[in-house]
Amino acid sequence: MPTFVYMTSCDGCGHCVDICPSDIMHIDKTTRRAYNIEPNFCWECYSCVKACPQNAIDCRGYADFAPLGHSVRVLREEDKATISWKVKFRDGREKDFVSPIRTTPWGSIKSPADYDRPNAADFKSQELAHEPDALNIETGLPALRPDQLKQGVV
Amino acid sequence: MFTSNPFAELSASIAPSVMQTYVIFMIVLVVGGTLYDILHKQSARYFFDNWRKVKDKGAKQVGGGQMVSLTVRTAAVEVATSAEFCNPQRRLAHLLTMYGFLAYVITTLAMVFWYPTPATPAPALVSALWYIGALMVCVGGYWFWFFIRVDVAAEGNSPFRIIRADLFILSLLASATLALVWAILQSAGSGLMDVALGLYLIATTVLFGSVAWSKFAHMFFKPAAALQKRVEEANGTRRNLPPPADKPATFGSARRLPRHY
Numbered sequence: 001m002p003t004f005v006y007m008t009s010c011d012g013c014g015h016c017v018d019i020c021p022s023d024i025m026h027i028d029k030t031t032r033r034a035y036n037i038e039p040n041f042c043w044e045c046y047s048c049v050k051a052c053p054q055n056a057i058d059c060r061g062y063a064d065f066a067p068l069g070h071s072v073r074v075l076r077e078e079d080k081a082t083i084s085w086k087v088k089f090r091d092g093r094e095k096d097f098v099s100p101i102r103t104t105p106w107g108s109i110k111s112p113a114d115y116d117r118p119n120a121a122d123f124k125s126q127e128l129a130h131e132p133d134a135l136n137i138e139t140g141l142p143a144l145r146p147d148q149l150k151q152g153v154v
Numbered sequence: 155m156f157t158s159n160p161f162a163e164l165s166a167s168i169a170p171s172v173m174q175t176y177v178i179f180m181i182v183l184v185v186g187g188t189l190y191d192i193l194h195k196q197s198a199r200y201f202f203d204n205w206r207k208v209k210d211k212g213a214k215q216v217g218g219g220q221m222v223s224l225t226v227r228t229a230a231v232e233v234a235t236s237a238e239f240c241n242p243q244r245r246l247a248h249l250l251t252m253y254g255f256l257a258y259v260i261t262t263l264a265m266v267f268w269y270p271t272p273a274t275p276a277p278a279l280v281s282a283l284w285y286i287g288a289l290m291v292c293v294g295g296y297w298f299w300f301f302i303r304v305d306v307a308a309e310g311n312s313p314f315r316i317i318r319a320d321l322f323i324l325s326l327l328a329s330a331t332l333a334l335v336w337a338i339l340q341s342a343g344s345g346l347m348d349v350a351l352g353l354y355l356i357a358t359t360v361l362f363g364s365v366a367w368s369k370f371a372h373m374f375f376k377p378a379a380a381l382q383k384r385v386e387e388a389n390g391t392r393r394n395l396p397p398p399a400d401k402p403a404t405f406g407s408a409r410r411l412p413r414h415y
Binding site: 008009011012013014015017018026027028029030031032053054055071073074075077080082084085086088096098 | 303308
């Protein structure tokens with residue numbers, strides 16, 4: 001099921017509006033709180049659920065895989081670099097998970113703007129962006145030589 | 155000017171009893187509007203139903219003494235310091251507006267009920283706090299209106315776009331601004347002071363009369379919601395959220411503090 005906002009907890013900060021990749025989290029004109037304007041377009045990516053500082057957004061799983069009466073809640077603690085999940089089933093079972101948000105230090109990833117601009121000749125090459133270095137193949141990309149081809153094949 | 159009581163000067167043309175009746179009427183409007191809001195939206199029913207559900211699901215029971223402690227902590231932290239706000243600018247703007255409004259309202263009550271005429275001069279501090287309170291409301295309120303409001307900051311709308319959610323902040327800013335304008339015009343003996351007074355009264359009546367349709371009542375509902383959050387932390391339900399992680403040492407890749415928001 002798509003995301004929904006607990007209006008009593010929401011304080012209208014707008015973080016979910018900023019982070020939603022579908023641009024479907026917006027601010028209600030009457031209460032100035034967030035709400036999902038188009039649940040049909042929701043991917044349940046959980047970006048807004050994780051981004052909300054008040055944990056005011058929840059998402060109910062589809063009934064074909066998540067039994068009724070369940071609860072899936074996530075707590076993202078950026079200062080501790082952890083993301084914790086709590087899954088509750090209606091028979092009382094609970095499962096807790098804690099994972100790191102990332103396995104590399106903050107700020108260690110090169111952003112797209114930090115790379116050199118591609119030149120026009122690169123577009124004619126068979127290699128994709130950052131290849132072959134990004135493939136981490138020390139011996140280089142394997143390539144067929146003409147003498148390896150079957151006779152008659154160009 | 156900032157130590158003069160504008161209501162004492164007004165008593166020459168409007169009797170103190172009329173002013174006092176108006177203030178009492180505003181208080182009745184706030185109480186009535188809040189009660190109507192609660193009954194119409196059934197928010198009290200939802201709140202207490204949720205309270206009972208949470209109490210039944212809790213692993214730990216919250217006793218009377220602990221309840222008092224949680225109430226005091228909610229009042230001291232979430233209410234007094236607006237601690238729920240994560241954005242420091244938003245928090246500061248809210249603190250300015252909140253304490254400014256409190257100073258402005260309490261000193262208005264004091265001046266209208268205890269020092270209504272020139273024969274009963276108000277202490278300089280009381281009069282000064284009225285001006286300071288109104289100024290604080292203006293500083294915090296206009297800062298919020300033009301720069302911090304989520305419609306402008308996150309949605310990218312024009313700061314001059316007005317929606318129903320703006321009823322409270324606009325009427326509050328109008329009331330505080332017109333109060334200052336009226337007091338300044340009155341001390342200057344300007345002929346426009348009656349116009350300013352009329353507009354001030356309209357703005358104030360809209361502010362207190364629109365409680366059922368504006369966000370005014372959040373000053374009662376938000377502390378209740380903050381207390382409920384603390385109770386849920388104390389009894390272990392935590393709104394089904396996982397507990398705070400205890401594994402930073404294992405997972406700590408936070409070599410520098412992220413500043414995404």
